[in-house]
Amino acid sequence: MSEKRDTENLTGSVEIQRDDRALKPRYMQHIGKELYLFDSVFNGTTYIHVQELDRENTRSTLNGITLTLQRCNELYSILPEVVIHIDQIRRSEPTFYRRHIGGNWYVTMETGFNTVYIRKFWLPDNATSIRATGNGVSLSFNQFDELKNGLRIIDSFVPELNSVMPCYLSGNHLRDLCIECSPNNNGIA
């Protein structure tokens, strides 16, 4: 995170739970229905999840997404754009939004669907446009609001979010050849 997140202007209540059983996240927030925002560490690498959990919040089910810290930060950086498009959709103004957050992960929205999709895409061989995979999550606007509130403060609990550089500043990034920023290597993503 290049700038300190704004924790002054949080709206609504933010429910923070700690779970010392199976998942042991440092941050966990219920964002509606069975969906939770939480972190995990696997083999020394931290991931951020928007995932369904079972009733005891101890085990994740298959429905949900796992983001790298870099992609989570990209998602955080586009929250204002998503809010603008939610407003447009609520006013039934024609709009289509698709924003790449790295590695073929996209945030998409479209008038007629009161949903924010965060989904992984892929480019089939010989295809000219990317296709959605089944790996993703669809959020109602209320769930998105809860996610937005959580993303504004999760770095206080998962501080390594603040030390991850955007890809374009990292050593892995080579202009036009970065598999994170241009995973299909053809300008599509």
Ligand SMILES: [Zn+2]
């Ligand atoms: Zn890159």
